[in-house]
Amino acid sequence: MSSASPKSGESSASVVGQRPRTVWLPGLAFCTAGMTVATLVASVLPAVSPLMVAIVLGAVVANTLPVPAGLAPGIALAARRVLRIGIVLLGLQVGLQDILGLGLPMVLTVVATVGIGLLVTVWAGARLGVPPAQRLLIACGFSICGAAAVAAVDGVTDAEEEDVALAVGLVVLFGTLMIPLVPAASGLLGLTEHQAGLWAGAATHEVAQVVAIGGTLGSGALTVAVVAKLARVLMLAPVMTVLAWRTRRAAGATDGHAGTLPPLVPLFVVGFVAMLLLASTGRVPAPVLEGARTLESMVLATAMFALGLGVRVRALLGVGVRPVVLGALSTVVVAGTALVGVLLAS
Template sequence: MPLGRTGGWWPCCTPGRMEPMDSPAPTSIVSPIPLPGRGARGHWVPGLVFCAVGMGVATAVASVLPMVSVLLVAIVLGAVVANTMVVPSVLAAGVGLAARPVLRAGIVLLGLQVGLQEILGLGAPVVLTVVATVGIGILATLWAGKRLGVPPAQRLLIACGFSICGAAAVAAVEGVTDAEEEDVAVAVGLVVVFGTLMIPAVPVLSGLLGLGADQAGLWAGAATHEVAQVVAIGGTLGPGALAAAVVVKLARVLMLAPVMAVLAWQVRRAAGAAERPAGALPPLVPLFVVGFVAMMLVASTGLVPAAVLEGAKTLESMCLATAMFALGLGVRVRSLLTVGARPVVLGAVSTVIVASTALTGVLLAS
């Protein structure tokens, strides 16, 4: 029995709604993951342990391939498992737990990596550059995606992943909007592909443009998708550039909170317009966003020991990788093969938009 079909019911995409097995088959080839309390039956421990093992394998692979994000490895590994073997339905409850609550716990812990003092120390021009890069990046990518005919959910995942903080932003959007798992996989894959291309491109282009080391570092942090990719670029530019790049990147991570709050409000408004029951509406500000901001404020006090911050960073990576493996278990290769070239083109367009906006801001701020 495939994952997601338990007890004769198939959860549909709408929260709180169930469809009987004799209903018309859904068009998606993705095997839905039942969430705890939404039709999942059985104990959650086996599935959660299974996802934790997947996370461990992904971490080991990423440790020997430092240029590849562990989140990408985890979601690809989950997809490989789902498409090469039968996943027992007894794992469904734990996989559902990993796909949502564990994911949100990882995003909350991500807040401990962002300190307000460091962000404010960048100065108003650089902070405005970060805000403009995220805002313009999201809006322009959504506009371009619509013109390219990319489905709304997929273009939103790509827009936020490319404009904010890579795979973590993609996962956060999935948690707010209930996007399909194959859309998440495509968005994460594109984030890693185009972000990896930025690793050699930013140093080369910085040299051609005559940027100083600090300017190149600021540009790398403002334009590159994943934190790991930013670190890779900063390492080639020098220690000073690396520090500047990481701080600017963390400022972009901070933008995750307001963007997710706005998305949740939009989803709530759309749900209200559809006259859904009040109890079915999503919260105006998701609890994990509140937790993210709270952890950021805690980190800003300077009272958290360095060892605790390092441990939280490790735990955050484990939570996000566990969640990505769980999401990967819902991906079917046949559905990915139907994606076509349009999302790839949108990824290229979004990369150019974000990089150009960031470069303009850095030049004006310098």
């Protein structure tokens, strides 16, 4: 990992002589600029999400240009705290009534897809010899909601930045491959537009990738695809809470070290659930929801650019083939579980 992406807990000794409240401004401004470029690119490429452009753009910059070390604090802030703000705002897009509208069989399919994806990926990762942190990040990223889930796991387990970058890179790689593969496979399997949309939402890693697939399948498929995907996003709250509890337990919170551990229920998870419940009341004006959606896209794109800056091609090539095999296996397991569930639900 580059020196431009330190852990958020890095000693303040590295920024001696700078004001603590402003040391992160250059890096945050840099990430905001990256978000702006990504948004402009996405505006002329309607099938591509600003979030995906931001990740790729960040990776290109990190691997082709020198990133000054002075930008590191702001980049770390964007990759962590800014991203958590984006996750909170994402809660406004998940209405419980929309999720329940999928029907109980499809809701159970989403729960089964996430649960089986997590368990099988972690188990297979252990069999393949993939380090614990890597397999957990890959499992959550592939089973729940892509890069946002990877970063959320990092927030409650304090994973190494190199492992986070690896998981994000794999999410981008395999999720992008799903964009042409899901529509093609849906046609071969004879799925209806509705079934194909449900499958896309329940099987694909990133919300942005789901939107790209749904747009290819048709307007009817796009709506159910996004709702099915948001149902998976909803699983972020319980999974992060369980991981935070496990982290505290493993570190021995009862031995007087609780102050250094993540809270039992991370604050961004509380915020996510609060926004979800607020959206579910149906009392949030449409213009407010639309403004929040735009702000969420900007905030998450800023964070995705920061995460992309941590994707180092040489580092990815140096980890070997095992994490890549695990990513492929996880994709097959999640997609296969989702397909069986969709067919049964139909």
